[in-house]
Amino acid sequence: MSNEDFNKRLFKYLDDHQKDYIQRLSDAVAIPSVSAWPDHRPEVFRMVQWTKSFMESLGIAVELADVGEQKLADGTKLKLPDVILGTYGNDKLKKTVVIYGHLDVQPAQVSDGWDTEPFVLTEKSGKLYGRGSTDDKGPVISWLNVIEAYQKLNEPFPVNVKFVLESMEEYGSEGLEDLLKSLKNTFLSGVDYVVISDSYWLGKEKPCLQYGLRGICYFFIDVESSTKDLHSGCFGGTIHEAMTDLIAVMSTLVDDQGRILIDGIYDEVAQLLPEEAEIYKRITFDVKAYSAEAGVDKTIQQDKEQILMHRWRYPSLTLHGIQGAFDGVGCKTVIPRHVIGKFSIRIVPNMKIATVEKLVEKHVKNVMEKRNSPNKVSVKLEHGGDYWLADPNHPQYVAARRATVAVHGIEPDLTREGGSIPITLTFQEQTGKNVLLLPIGASDDGAHSQNEKFDVSNYMNGMKVMGVYFQEVARV
Template sequence: MAPQLDGYFAEVDKLSTHFINRLAKAVAIPSVSSDAARRPDVVRMGEFLAAELRALGASVEMRPLGKQPDKPELDLPPVVLARYGSDKSKRTILVYGHYDVQPAEKSDGWATEPFDLTVGDDGRMFGRGSTDDKGPVLGWLNAIEAHQRAGVDFPVNLLMCFEGMEEYGSEGLDELIEKEGKGYFADADAVCISDNYWLGTEKPCLTYGLRGCNYYSVEISGPGADLHSGVFGGTAQEPMTDLVRVLGSLVDTDGRILIPGIDEQVAPVTAEEEGLYEGISFTMDTLYESLGATTTIHDDKKRTLMARWRFPSLSVHGVEGAFSAPGAKTVIPAKVIGKFSIRTVPDMEIERTNEAVYKYVKEVFAKLGSKNTLKVYPQHTGKWWVASPNHWNFRAAGKAVERVWGVKPDMTREGGSIPVTLTFEQATGKNVLLLPMGSSTDGAHSINEKLDKRNYIEGIKLLGAYLHYVAEEAQE
């Protein structure tokens, strides 16, 4: 039978001003992880969370992660590990979020003070971290508080893992998760991460897949130092001449990857999958709007979504070592490093993809007949992730969406990667669900980041309802 959630929902509505004030307090702490000068604020934000959690009766541990590798004088902010409830008759759900934020300055073009949560008449709540990821993180705390105040039994044991370095590469986190998989997280029955976004602005979604990312450098060098193109132009073989030819051979304008051995690894589209895309709440107009242009590869929704979710893509990001400033400089760069990455999908293998890239790049370069020197190597690689959307974890979330929003959620994948997802899956061996709170127009890393009040308050209801359906699913 469906859980009795009315009392909880009513309490969330009653506490909405209190919850928005809690978000305002969090946004006011400028916990910018990439800025060494802001590190005390990041730590203060972790302590704020810990204090709020303790006040709600959770047990909290602040886990140090040691020094920051690229700035050894700097302590990494602690991971906040917390547990609320330890009833062995209940399911245990492990949730993840992050309490650090992207940089923000009013002068970047913000319409409001970025660290002063500003709620407009239309319900848009502007502030750095509002949607990424302080709103969702506080969502779990708010859900606990609303249960307590409504006198509704909390349906599960909740394990929480909130980090403070997500916007700067989650330094140190993987090791902690791997270690605690059979430790602090040992009794987790499933994992829920709320750190992504709806596909559009109107329809909630559950996310069950992410592409991986292999990032490559192609380094071509020749002369001992940068040269003057007047003196040496015409006499030296120029590394940049070779590099643009190599980079130009990787992918065409319509995104077709020209490296043999990539497409063959991609899992074929199944008949079941074919039918999946039409129902999804997404239009090309949404894409045009977020793109700020109509320069898309495909003109239809289905092929566009497949290209984003289930096919690999290759992007050329730039060149290190060449002239990159405005103006004119007549330099022949001595060493140039082209950067490109491949977004990977099932069933691509990292090693096999690497080998295909190395082989092809070397072949293209060999054909140039150049005396310059080529190196090709990965900067980082990361596997794709696909979960089973039929798992009880997803079923519970689906029912919660229907109860709160009155619609079945879209089942989506994402083109980007959230590496911690795979880490949690591998460390716990449990199903991982991505359950977003914000919408596609929230502008997570941009100026004027916002979270709609509706998404925040209904999102708090959603997180609570999800836990109730988890408990119910577990009893079935």
């Protein structure tokens, strides 16, 4: 168990400095470090420098890793922001924790529909509105605030920490995977745990720890019918139109209950274990709030367990759209010559990307063989990312559960996410160690939306959990 005396002192210290922490977050939010806007790259660099200074003031040794250049669509090159590699403590007797976070933010402007200036942190009824407040400046600064609190309280830090803070996360994390691979036997060697706070609670009230993510296989179906777009008046009725084939193929992929119709696709999906249903039953999850959040009257499944299973442990297939067809407003009488249908399959344990690719190719081939069409139809796996699954009973998870109990008085829910956070898998692969997703923000923070916010209570409790986690993970 953690040191309850110290915990009390820590919580009091943190509570006493709430104003300072808000100011600090405010300073960070004021730097519009939008990685997707090339003309804002200097602001991203400024954010890296701001963080480096803060870290160095805490005695963290900082190295800036150059990850090269980004090639823009117009051909020009732009320096990528350095990745911050921080080292705090080097005691062979202590465990070493890797903390990942990011300093860049999503684009934001008032005209998108913000009620406040996105780069001015604004407090309203206990909520801190501002771009990056919860994603991911708040959590990153929380980690650092906790280190500072230990120092002010003259408490020896329980673990060694290595920081990996990138600034291109919202634009594909360019350069990071290669960097991590290159650090495998140096910076990352000998670490014990990886922890990431860049996700959100399942709801607004109850904390959770995440131990699973779905992967994704994103496919392009390419159909080409002629060398030029044609006019449907002149040619309609005599041409094997690309859209007719594409729509026919796309219509065979998924049924009205979300069931994927590709032969064999469920064969590798992990069997439902007898105890598994129990896990889902225990999770606090409001079905009505979920429908409201999605903005639908009726979800496919009605009960909690089924909804959660279909988000987390079953695959799903989404038809995203078509490139090359008429997509504007109004009427256009074109027969598009070349169209690309786009769909993706969310994959789960124990589906293999290679199997999914093979089954989809076979399916499309079968559908087209039954059609009498001379058009060139091909399907391509444009992007594949594996699912990720950790053991929620791993010591690091136990440590985080204890920390949550110490702060919130309840066990966190053990949950998964339906989407993917590719860096999770990369860290697991390059360290070979357990990765913990430790969210401190709430489900309604609106990370990528207008009016992104971070609740003051989540900020404060998040730091407390982090503070206790360091002690717990040192002793498990």
